[in-house]
Every structure is written in structure tokens, then in C-alpha cells.
Amino acid sequence: MLRQSRKLLLHHPKTTRDRVKFVGMSLASTISSLQPPLKGPAIGLRGKVVLAFEGNDSSKIGVRFDRSIPEGNDLGGRCKEGHGFFCTANSLCLDSSGGEDVDRLAINELFEVAINESKNAPLILFLKDLEKSVVGNQDAYTSLKSKLENLPDKVIVMGSHTQIDNRKEKSHAGGLLFTKFGGNHTALLDLAFPDSFGRPSDRSKETPKAMKQLSRLFPNKVTVQLPQDEALLVDWKQLLERDIETLKAQANIFSFRSVLCRVGLCCPDLETVCLKDQALTNESVEKIVGWALSHHLMHCSEAPVNDSKILISSESIYYGLSIFLGVQNESKSLKKSLKDVVTENEFEKKLLADVMPPSDIGVSFDDIGALENVKDTVKELVMLPLQRPELFCKGQLTKPCKGILLFGPPGTGKTMLAKAVATEAGANFINISMSSITSKWFGEGEKYVKAVFSLASKIAPSVIFVDEVDSMLGRRENPGEHEAMRKMKNEFMVNWDGLRTKDKERVLVLAATNRPFDLDEAVIRRLPRRLMVNLPDAPNREKILRVILAKEDLAPDVDLEAVANMTDGYSGSDIKERTLALAESSPLPTLYSSSDIRPLKMEDFRYAHEQVCASVSSESTNMNELLQWNDLYGEGGSRKKTSLSYFM
Numbered sequence: 001m002l003r004q005s006r007k008l009l010l011h012h013p014k015t016t017r018d019r020v021k022f023v024g025m026s027l028a029s030t031i032s033s034l035q036p037p038l039k040g041p042a043i044g045l046r047g048k049v050v051l052a053f054e055g056n057d058s059s060k061i062g063v064r065f066d067r068s069i070p071e072g073n074d075l076g077g078r079c080k081e082g083h084g085f086f087c088t089a090n091s092l093c094l095d096s097s098g099g100e101d102v103d104r105l106a107i108n109e110l111f112e113v114a115i116n117e118s119k120n121a122p123l124i125l126f127l128k129d130l131e132k133s134v135v136g137n138q139d140a141y142t143s144l145k146s147k148l149e150n151l152p153d154k155v156i157v158m159g160s161h162t163q164i165d166n167r168k169e170k171s172h173a174g175g176l177l178f179t180k181f182g183g184n185h186t187a188l189l190d191l192a193f194p195d196s197f198g199r200p201s202d203r204s205k206e207t208p209k210a211m212k213q214l215s216r217l218f219p220n221k222v223t224v225q226l227p228q229d230e231a232l233l234v235d236w237k238q239l240l241e242r243d244i245e246t247l248k249a250q251a252n253i254f255s256f257r258s259v260l261c262r263v264g265l266c267c268p269d270l271e272t273v274c275l276k277d278q279a280l281t282n283e284s285v286e287k288i289v290g291w292a293l294s295h296h297l298m299h300c301s302e303a304p305v306n307d308s309k310i311l312i313s314s315e316s317i318y319y320g321l322s323i324f325l326g327v328q329n330e331s332k333s334l335k336k337s338l339k340d341v342v343t344e345n346e347f348e349k350k351l352l353a354d355v356m357p358p359s360d361i362g363v364s365f366d367d368i369g370a371l372e373n374v375k376d377t378v379k380e381l382v383m384l385p386l387q388r389p390e391l392f393c394k395g396q397l398t399k400p401c402k403g404i405l406l407f408g409p410p411g412t413g414k415t416m417l418a419k420a421v422a423t424e425a426g427a428n429f430i431n432i433s434m435s436s437i438t439s440k441w442f443g444e445g446e447k448y449v450k451a452v453f454s455l456a457s458k459i460a461p462s463v464i465f466v467d468e469v470d471s472m473l474g475r476r477e478n479p480g481e482h483e484a485m486r487k488m489k490n491e492f493m494v495n496w497d498g499l500r501t502k503d504k505e506r507v508l509v510l511a512a513t514n515r516p517f518d519l520d521e522a523v524i525r526r527l528p529r530r531l532m533v534n535l536p537d538a539p540n541r542e543k544i545l546r547v548i549l550a551k552e553d554l555a556p557d558v559d560l561e562a563v564a565n566m567t568d569g570y571s572g573s574d575i576k577e578r579t580l581a582l583a584e585s586s587p588l589p590t591l592y593s594s595s596d597i598r599p600l601k602m603e604d605f606r607y608a609h610e611q612v613c614a615s616v617s618s619e620s621t622n623m624n625e626l627l628q629w630n631d632l633y634g635e636g637g638s639r640k641k642t643s644l645s646y647f648m
């Protein structure tokens with residue numbers, strides 16, 4: 001009904017009290033509106049119709065504009081001098097932005113229904129949050145006033161209002177109850193609760209005026225205070241809280257129902273799902289339903305269907321909900337943790353400053369081209385133990401892996417991979433290296449290592465990344481080795497063992513090196529999964545090129561497959577260097593100035609190819625050593641196969 005009336009309003013001829021907007025008359029006047037008008041209102045200026053004359057579109061209408069206008073008048077004393085102007089009807093359109101007309105209509109229609117109904121029986125009309133439509137809206141007030149004055153005896157009007165707490169921008173339900181008894185016996189019940197339970201509030205600026213007006217309409221007033229008695233007050237607060245919880249729970253059920261319905265699901269016992277401490281956003285509900293559906297599909301082989309909708313149980317919804325709440329707690333505690341970690345000593349404190357939260361690392365799996373197998377294995381080995389440690393606490397065989405070694409020729413993306421692991425697992429990242437020990441912690445390596453492990457478990461889930469692990473945990477038999485160095489290594493082993501015995505501890509040591517053969521045997525033993533990050537082959541080089549060049553503008557003649565083919569033996573880093581070299585040293589001059597940046601051409605790639613050469617030779621001794629080592633110790637190395645056939 002309201003919508004219809006609103007539609008009507010937008011098209012009906014302008015009458016007094018309509019809000020209007022000046023839209024100008026012709027193209028000429030539109031153009032002139034670009035400059036301030038010499039005479040009359042500017043386009044877009046709003047006002048209210050004060051004088052309306054019957055007639056055609058060209059008849060004049062007196063409008064009181066919200067601002068003073070050039071050569072404006074006072075519409076014969078009907079408005080402030082300079083605010084009035086006579087406009088033609090077709091230069092005005094109804095302004096629906098204020099919503100005042102709708103408020104007025106709502107009040108009119110509400111009372112009309114009430115009056116009709118009261119013919120059958122006495123009626124109480126309750127207007128909630130009444131002040132909201134009266135504050136700053138004189139029309140609504142006038143309209144309400146005239147309605148109340150002409151109310152039949154059998155109707156009682158009560159209104160409530162929500163008091164705004166200025167300090168907290170929080171509102172409490174409560175407020176005023178107005179009653180109007182028929183035959184001019186009006187009564188006002190004041191239920192204005194002081195805000196913040198005890199301190200009377202100072203109301204917002206417009207509210208006092210509205211309150212005064214409302215008190216005039218409803219002079220009979222009863223003030224209801226907060227419960228004075230402590231016990232009653234507690235009860236009262238509890239009741240309020242319970243109401244809020246009920247509202248949240250209902251809102252959640254409603255969101256669930258609409259999302260379920262939209263995706264062709266139905267949960268007959270949805271009403272039993274009760275989540276009352278937060279109102280879920282639509283996005284969250286969609287995620288929960290997704291998890292619920294996967295739970296359902298895992299547990300019900302044949303899906304019951306009703307009305308072509310898949311029926312799922314509240315159990316599945318609860319499953320989805322539990323995952324959602326788990327993730328939510330996790331991210332909350334992660335956010336909190338880095339700031340709130342209580343450090344025990346100087347070492348932990350210094351280290352904490354260098355810890356990178358997952359959101360700051362800035363490398364994800366998508367940034368790494370190729371290396372699909374390594375990525376998959378790492379995901380499987382790292383994600384689950386870090387994110388769902390409870391899955392690994394049953395038998396001995398499902399123990400989470402506490403150490404992974406990434407080894408391979410330089411520049412193949414090992415460091416990058418470690419960073420992506422931390423990002424994707426949502427784990428804090430502690431990067432340690434020999435260089436930081438010698439520069440920042442010289443002579444204190446032992447204490448530093450101890451602090452690394454104690455801090456890592458405090459901020460778990462976390463990844464301790466030891467880059468260039470050969471320099472830090474190389475062979476101990478080296479006779480020239482410093483005593484302090486040996487102590488530090490031993491400390492590392494001891495702490496690492498401590499970590500490995502605690503299954504639920506979500507700390508993982510990730511190590512990277514391009515000289516795995518220099519590693520101490522004891523270290524290799526503690527890194528049970530060793531993944532070779534090898535030089536990419538042609539199809540993988542193409543993938544890396546695609547990732548690196550994803551945001552670049554390429555000319556149509558660029559054939560990445562051909563580029564990949566001409567870069568045999570290149571590492572990921574070489575490929576990256578090549579594109580950089582390309583941009584910096586291309587003989588084609590245009591790349592120097594930003595004004596004529598042009599797409600990269602195949603020719604540029606050929607030129608760069610001559611400038612950069614592979615940093616690792618696939619025939620080098622180092623490369624052979626790496627392959628041999630992989631064969632002996634690496635994942636999928638031939639040693640496993642021999643030992644297997646031996647036992648068989």
C-alpha cells in the first residue's frame with residue numbers, strides 16, 4: 001500500500017508541502033547551471049511547495065528553497081526573505097530523497113486502518129520508536145498531531161522511543177510510552193531509562209525538541225525508572241540480554257533458511273540450531289552451509305530429497321558451524337597473539353619484533369609458477385597438522401611431520417615456497433639464518449635458539465624457517481668449528497626434539513638449502529620429508545613465465561612457449577631476472593619513458609636471452625651432487641625402492 005502511494009506521489013501534480021527539487025527547464029538553462037545562476041535557484045536545489053496554483057505545467061508554483069537564492073523573494077511573507085521563488089511546474093520534480101512524504105503517508109494510512117478497525121472493537125495502537133519519525137520532521141509531527149486530535153474514543157495510542165546514548169552511540173530499548181485516551185484524556189508514560197544503567201543521559205540536539213512536541217501531544221506521563229534493587233536490576237539486565245540473544249538466534253535461523261533455500265537445500269530441523277551470541281553475516285552463512293553440505297555428502301550415501309530439495313540434518317549444519325567458529329577463534333587469537341605475547345626475556349622480545357604474521361608475508365601459492373608436486377606435498381604435510389592438529393593425535397603413524405627440507409639449486413623458489421606455506425597455513429613466520437645469528441646475536445646463539453623455540457610455541461601455529469640451513473646446522477665434525485657454534489647446534493637439536501614429542505604443538509621447522517650434502521646426519525634425521533625443488537623443465541618454465549608476466553602487457557607476437565624453450569637450464573630466479581633485464585636494458589628506447597610504455601615484444605625476449613645466462617649449469621658437479629643426494633635421501637629417491645624390494 002505504501003509503495004503504491006509513494007509511486008502516486010512521485011507523479012501527482014505538486015501541492016503545498018511537497019518537497020521538490022529544481023531541475024531547470026530547458027537545455028539552455030541546464031548549460032547555464034554550470035555557472036552560478038544570475039537569477040533563480042541552481043539546479044538540484046531543494047525546497048518545499050508553499051503556493052500551488054491549479055493549471056497546466058507552465059503555471060507558476062511558489063517554492064520555499066532550503067537556501068537563499070539570487071533575486072529570491074519572501075513569497076508574500078510566507079517564507080524568509082530571499083528563499084522564495086516562483087517556478088514553473090515542469091522545472092520542478094518531486095523530491096523523494098527525504099522520505100518525509102512516506103512518513104506522512106505511513107501515519108495517515110496507519111490511522112485510517114486503526115479508525116476503521118475501532119468500529120468493531122476497542123483498539124490499542126502501539127507506535128514503536130515514535131521519535132524517529134518526528135525528530136527533525138515537522139510535517140510528520142503536524143500530521144500525527146491532527147490525527148491524534150481527531151481520534152475516536154475507542155482508540156488508545158501508545159508510542160515508545162529508543163534513547164540514544166551519545167557517548168557510546170549505542171541505544172537501549174526502553175523509552176517513552178505515550179497514551180492518548182479518548183475524550184481528550186491524554187496520558188504520557190515515560191519509560192526513559194537512564195543510559196549506561198545509572199547515569200542520566202544528555203540527549204542528542206534534536207531530541208529535546210521532539211520530546212517537547214511529543215509531550216505536548218501526550219501530556220500524561222508516567223516515568224518508569226530502572227529497577228533500584230540490585231537483584232531486580234540484575235534480573236532485568238538478564239532479561240534484556242536474553243531478548244537480544246533470542247533476536248540474534250532468530251535472525252540466524254532466518255539467514256540459514258534463505259541461503260539453504262537458494263541453493264536447493266532444506267533442513268527440516270533447522271529450528272533446533274541455536275547460535276545466539278552473534279548475528280551471522282550472509283557470507284558466513286554461505287560458508288557454513290558449504291561445510292554442512294560436504295559433511296552431509298560424506299555421511300549420507302543417498303541423499304533424501306523432498307520437493308526436489310536435498311534434505312540435510314541440523315547435525316550437518318552444526319558441523320559447518322563448528323568449523324566456522326573454529327576458524328573465527330583462530331583468527332581472533334592470531335590477531336591478538338602477536339601483540340599480547342608475554343615475552344620472558346630480551347631474546348624473545350627482540351625476536352618477536354621480527355616475527356611476520358601470515359597476513360604480512362605477501363607470498364601465496366598462486367605467486368609460484370610450476371613446482372606443482374612440491375606444492376601439493378607441502379600442502380598435505382603442512383596445512384593439516386597446523387590447522388587441524390587433533391586429527392594427528394591418535395595413533396603413532398599419524399604423527400604430524402615436524403620438519404621439512406627443501407633443497408635444490410639456487411633460485412628455484414625454496415625461500416618463496418616456505419613463505420607461501422606460512423601464508424596459506426595462517427601461521428606466524430619466524431625466519432632464522434646464520435647471518436642473523438652472527439650479526440645480531442653473536443656469541444649468544446644458544447640463547448637465541450632457545451628463544452626461537454619457546455616463542456614459536458607461544459605464537460603457534462608457527463613456522464620456524466631456517467634458510468641456508470647448511471651454514472647453520474652443517475656437519476659437526478668440522479675440526480675448525482667454534483665451540484659456541486657447536487653448542488648452538490646442540491641446543492637446536494634438543495629443542496627440536498622437545499617439539500617433536502608434543503603432537504599437538506603446531507610448530508613446524510622448515511629448512512632450505514642448496515647444499516644438503518653438507519648437513520649433519522642428525523639434522524637430516526630430524527627432517528623426515530625432503531623435497532627436491534629442481535630446475536624447471538620447459539612446460540614449467542612456461543608456467544613460471546605466466547605467473548611472473550601476469551600483470552605485464554604483452555604484444556600478440558610473444559610466444560611464451562618459445563621463450564620457455566629457449567631458456568633451457570634456467571631457474572625461476574633466472575627467468576625473473578630475464579624479465580627484469582628485459583625492462584632495464586632493452587635497446588628499444590621506448591621502455592625508458594613512462595609516456596610511451598609499450599607491450600613487451602618477442603624481440604625483447606630474444607635480446608634479454610643474450611644478456612642473461614643460466615646461473616646453474618645442469619651438468620655442473622653441484623647439480624650432480626644434488627641429484628645424487630636426492631636419490632639417496634630425497635622424497636621418491638631410488639633408495640626407497642631398493643629397500644622395499646629387498647624386504648619383499
Ligand SMILES: Nc1ncnc2c1ncn2[C@@H]1O[C@H](COP(=O)(O)OP(=O)(O)OP(=O)(O)O)[C@@H](O)[C@H]1O
Pocket residue numbers: 367368369370371408409410411412413414415416417512513514544547548571572573574576
Ligand atoms: N617457481 C617460481 N615461480 C615464480 N617465481 C619464482 C619461482 N622460482 C623463483 N622465482 C623468483 O626467483 C626469486 C628467488 O627465489 P627464491 O629466493 O625463493 O630462491 P631460492 O630457491 O630460495 O634460492 P637460494 O637457494 O639461492 O636461496 C623469487 O623471489 C622469485 O621472484
Ligand SMILES: [Mg+2]
Pocket residue numbers: 414415416467468512
Ligand atoms: Mg633461498
